[in-house]
Amino acid sequence: MSGMSRRKLITAGLATVAGASGLAVAAKLAAHYGLIPPDAGTLYGAGETLTYAAQRLLGRHALAREFAPSQISTYPFANAVDRLGDQFQRLQQGAFADWRLAVDGMVARPALFSPAELKSFPSRTQITEIACEEGWSYIAEWKGVPLSHLMDLVGVLPQVRYVFYRSFQSDWYESIDMADALHPQTLVTYGMNGGELPVGFGGPLRLRVPRQLGYKSVKYITRLTLTDSLKSFGHGMGSAAAEGGYAWYAGI
C-alpha cells in the first residue's frame, strides 16, 4: 500500500473509531502504528494520543508559520526565570566561551560544542511566534543551527525515538520526537532579532521548537541525549511540563 493511502486509512480509522466507540479503540490503533506519546497514560490519556497521532499522520513536515520583518514584536515578552546563580554569572562574564552543549546517548560520535563552534555551522534565520500556555505570545527572529545538522554530525543510531534536552536550570528539561528533532525549523539558537540571544531569552543557547508551545523551547541548554525511551529521564516522562500536568506534545 502506498504511504498516502495507508495514511488516509489510518486517519479515517482513527476518526471513525473515536466517534463511534470511544477513544480507547483509537488509542489501540495508534499504538499499533507507534503513535503513542509518552504521556498517554496520564490524565489526558486517549485524547492526547488522538491529537498526537493526527498531527503526526497529517503534519509531519508542515512548517510553523513564518512572518515578515515588519511583524516582529517591538516588546517581546521575556518570561521571568529563576535566579541563574554564580556559576552562570561566571560563564556570562567570560562571554560564554566556556559554555558547552553536549550531544550524547544513542549516537555514534558523542560531541561537545561551544557556542563559537555552533556559530560556524550552517545557520537558519526565521521569524516565528512563541506562544506560552498562559495565553501571551510574541514574534521574533531567531538564528541558529538546525538540530538536524547536529544529529548528522553525531550519527543517530537507528533505534533513537526521542531527543531529551536539559537546561542549566536543572528543573527545566523536555523532549521531542524525531519528527520535530529533524524538522528544518527546530534550531539550536544563539541569535535573536539581529543580535546575540539575550540571557533573558535563553542565551547563550536555546532550543527553539516553533511547532510547539513555548515551554518546549527550553533556555540555557547544556545537553541533548538521544534515546529510544524516556522512562529513565526526568521523573519518567522526560518532560518537566508533562510531569507537571501539561501535554507532552504541545503542537500548535
Ligand SMILES: Nc1nc2c(c(=O)[nH]1)N[C@H]1C(S)=C(S)[C@@H](COP(=O)(O)O)O[C@H]1N2
Ligand atoms: N530554562 C528555562 N526554559 C524555559 C522557561 C524557563 O523558565 N526556564 N520557561 C518556558 C516557558 S513556560 C515559556 S512560555 C517560554 C517563554 O519564553 P520567553 O521568555 O522568550 O518569552 O520559555 C520556556 N523555556
Ligand SMILES: [Mo]
Ligand atoms: Mo509558558
